[in-house]
Each structure stands twice: as structure tokens, then as C-alpha cells.
Amino acid sequence: MLNQVGRNGWRRHRQVLAVGAATSLVLLAGCSNSSSSTPKASASSAKLTGDCAQYQAYAGHAGTKVTMFASILSPESDSLQTSWKQFSTCTGITISYVGSNDFESQLPVRVQGGTAPDLAIIPQPGLLQQMVKTGKVVKPPAQTVANEDKWSAAWKTYGTVDGTFYAAPMSANLKSLVWYSPKAFKAAGYAVPTTWADLMKLSDTIAKAGKNKPWCGGLGSGTATGWPATDWLEEVVLGSYGGDTYDQWISHQVKFSDPKIIAAMNTVQGWMHNPAWVNGGFGGVSTIASTTFQDAGTPILSGKCSMLQQASFYEAQWPKGTTVGPDGDIWAFKLPAVDPSVSDPVEGGGEFVAAFSDRPEVQAVQNYLSTAAWATSRIKVATGWVSANQGVDPAVYTDPIDQLSAKYLTDPTATFRFDASDLMPAAIGSGKEWSEFTAWFSSNQSVAKTAANIDAAWPQ
Numbered sequence: 001m002l003n004q005v006g007r008n009g010w011r012r013h014r015q016v017l018a019v020g021a022a023t024s025l026v027l028l029a030g031c032s033n034s035s036s037s038t039p040k041a042s043a044s045s046a047k048l049t050g051d052c053a054q055y056q057a058y059a060g061h062a063g064t065k066v067t068m069f070a071s072i073l074s075p076e077s078d079s080l081q082t083s084w085k086q087f088s089t090c091t092g093i094t095i096s097y098v099g100s101n102d103f104e105s106q107l108p109v110r111v112q113g114g115t116a117p118d119l120a121i122i123p124q125p126g127l128l129q130q131m132v133k134t135g136k137v138v139k140p141p142a143q144t145v146a147n148e149d150k151w152s153a154a155w156k157t158y159g160t161v162d163g164t165f166y167a168a169p170m171s172a173n174l175k176s177l178v179w180y181s182p183k184a185f186k187a188a189g190y191a192v193p194t195t196w197a198d199l200m201k202l203s204d205t206i207a208k209a210g211k212n213k214p215w216c217g218g219l220g221s222g223t224a225t226g227w228p229a230t231d232w233l234e235e236v237v238l239g240s241y242g243g244d245t246y247d248q249w250i251s252h253q254v255k256f257s258d259p260k261i262i263a264a265m266n267t268v269q270g271w272m273h274n275p276a277w278v279n280g281g282f283g284g285v286s287t288i289a290s291t292t293f294q295d296a297g298t299p300i301l302s303g304k305c306s307m308l309q310q311a312s313f314y315e316a317q318w319p320k321g322t323t324v325g326p327d328g329d330i331w332a333f334k335l336p337a338v339d340p341s342v343s344d345p346v347e348g349g350g351e352f353v354a355a356f357s358d359r360p361e362v363q364a365v366q367n368y369l370s371t372a373a374w375a376t377s378r379i380k381v382a383t384g385w386v387s388a389n390q391g392v393d394p395a396v397y398t399d400p401i402d403q404l405s406a407k408y409l410t411d412p413t414a415t416f417r418f419d420a421s422d423l424m425p426a427a428i429g430s431g432k433e434w435s436e437f438t439a440w441f442s443s444n445q446s447v448a449k450t451a452a453n454i455d456a457a458w459p460q
Helices: 050-058 076-083 085-091 103-112 125-132 142-150 153-158 182-188 196-209 227-241 243-250 259-272 298-302 312-317 360-369 372-381 400-409 426-442 447-457
Strands: 023-025 064-070 093-099 119-122 168-174 177-180 213-215 305-309 331-334 345-355 415-418
Touching: 050 085, 050 360, 064 103, 064 360, 076 085, 076 093, 076 372, 085 093, 093 360, 103 125, 119 125, 119 360, 125 345, 125 426, 142 168, 142 360, 153 168, 153 345, 153 415, 168 312, 168 360, 168 400, 177 182, 177 312, 196 213, 227 243, 227 259, 227 305, 227 345, 227 415, 227 426, 243 415, 259 447, 298 305, 312 400, 331 400, 345 360, 345 400, 360 372, 426 447
Parallel strands: 064 093, 064 119, 213 305, 345 415
Antiparallel strands: 023 093, 119 345, 168 345, 177 305, 177 331
């Protein structure tokens, strides 16, 4: 099995097969202060010097602890914690982090049960809305609100519920990628397709050549099993009809049983349900449901399949030693629009930091995580992470996939939309849609029944 990183470093999608263990950064020493002793929490005016001077605005809370809960698991959580190591060392604030395979189901239970974390990294605006309705989410401090000017209006909207800003954007990821082997394409004489028609033609050509299957895929993701198929449909809906229909679909003004969505599901059916095209390296169509999304791309490396539609964060899943680049073992191209009249459709995902406490040390951490300085630190410690913060210097990105992602995610001419299932009510977007899409692939459940079952479960 590949490295167990999840879907949406983003991503509600960071679901894996093993539950991440709680880890803490208890780093209260080593700050370059004038005194070698750890500063006391009461010393709000303690002067930080040297490398620690940059954290002066967060000083005065030494000896305190802030709990954080998310779906991010090792190895991604390791670099996440490294990103705030110096902050923790210099301020004396311990950030006690817990990552869970069952984050989406556990967070509501913990909040309702009175054991909410101080901070939660929430990858679904729909789940954020659900948490705000409990009355337990605390509005961000003034400095976090002031940092809003470093995010685009769209990203601020995703962290807003009923007109009130609650959660600062943390990360971003590009969903609209197709992973492939440049070496294999070159050897076979295949060109990277730039239109949907060319992509489908290439798929048919690969299948008829008989050497491998054009596509591989996997829906397995612990309690989040099914989410990759929601991405496939979202890409087709956005790429077929543009942003307006996509938005109406999210709000259920356009239902799953609407002819447009049924047509999009049939497009997915002809693409990823095609027994002649999938599931290279694993078996037939039904194996897509039982294959973990982490393992889904491995047959590309062994030549058993040619392409995988997955997000930018999938880069972390390739085995150590895999060269990712235009001339490497693995690279990616932008998934073309189904309808060429849709201007450069781009689907993305991301995460947002919500607070369940307004203690000063919690707000200090919340403020720091909303800055370009923290985002830059996070980018530097590990590849495969892109920030929604526009204050980050693009030159900081050294990884080619991160550069590619940042290019499309910041393109003002693109038709950008956030992951639809993340924006839908949690009961649908991280519940019924996942289970119904899994049944669609595992038992060949019909498109009509799948759509009807999701519509029937939509909250009134």
C-alpha cells in the first residue's frame, strides 16, 4: 500500500485505513530569548529576540496547550506539525494534534458531547455549516479577520456561514488532474489530449491496443469510501454546463435526477464504468469500489493502466524514488472540459480552520495559521501543499505539481468551483452520496436509482 495520506491536505478526503495516532508538539525550549529559561505565561510583554522575534505578536502564552483535530494523517501530518515547530518553540504554546480516519463522523460527536477540540481543520464547508448550527463554533479574532485581505473573495465565502465569517482558509488543492507516465506515452506514441473528445479517443485507442487498460481507479477510503467518484461527476458537471448549473446543483435547485445531472452521470458511466477501459491492474469495474484510492495509481508504474484522475495531493502517494515531472516517471495534465465552450473548468478543494474556544492562546494559534508567513513555512517543509493565501510568493513553490496547481488555482480567467460534495449538506456530501456512489460501482446500481436515492435523502 502507498503512503497513507489523504484526500482533501486538504481534504476531507484524507481518509486512510489506519487511524492516526495523537501526537503533540511539546516544544517549549530553544527560543532565542534573552533568558535561557522558558518564559512564563503571564509575561505577555516578554521580549522575543533572534529567530523568535518574528513571533512577538503571539507571545505571552508560554506553558499553555491548544488541541487540534483533523483528518490529516502521517506522513502529511508530520510535515504539518513541523511547519509550526518554531512558532511553538518560541511562544511556548504546545499544539497537541490528533488526526483521525473518522474525522467527519467524530467531530460532530465530540462537539455535541462537550469534548470539542480547540481548533479543527475542516475540509468541507458543508460540515462547517453543520458545526456552526450547533452554536459551538467561535468567531475568529480580529487579526484573523484582518488577514482576510490575503484570500480571494471566493475562498472567504467558503469559510462563511449565513453571512458571518467563521473559518480562515488553510490549504488548497487542484482536483482537475489526470496522472500518467510520460515515458509510457512517449514509447507508445501517445499525445497528451487537450480536449475531452481527444481524451475519450485516446482511451479507446489504448483499450484496443490490448496491452493495458486506459484507466485505473479506487474509491476505498475508510469511512469516506466513495468520495473519488463524486469528484469524477463534479468534473463532468462543471466541464459540461459551467458554473451556474454547478452552483444550482449544490443547492439542490438542480436535483441529481435532473436531466443534466443524469446525462453527466451517464458520461461518467461510459468513462469509469466501461469494462473495456477499467480497472487496470485490479480487475473489473466492481474492483474500483474495493480498491483504496491510495493504491489506485500503482498500476501506472507497472504498465498495467495508463491514467488516473486524481487531485494534486495524490503526488504524496507515489512510492519513494518516483520522479514526478514532465520527463519523469509520473506527471499530470489538466482534465479537459467536456464542452469546449466552458472556459477552463477548474475544480478545487481546501481546508478551513474553525475554533471552538476563544482562549488567548487558541486565538494566537488561529491568527498565526491565517498568515502568509505560516503558509510559506508549510510549503517549505514538504511538497504537495498549496496555499489559498495570496500573500505567498509563488517562487516558494519548488515542486512542479505544486507550481502547476498554483497556476490553475490562481487563474482569474478559469471557471473555478469548490468541490461540490464538500459544499452540499454533510448528510449528502459526506454521507449518502459516498455510499450511493460506492453501490453504483460495487453492485452496478443504475444511474437512475443512484440519483433518486440521493435526492430522497436531501435534508428538508
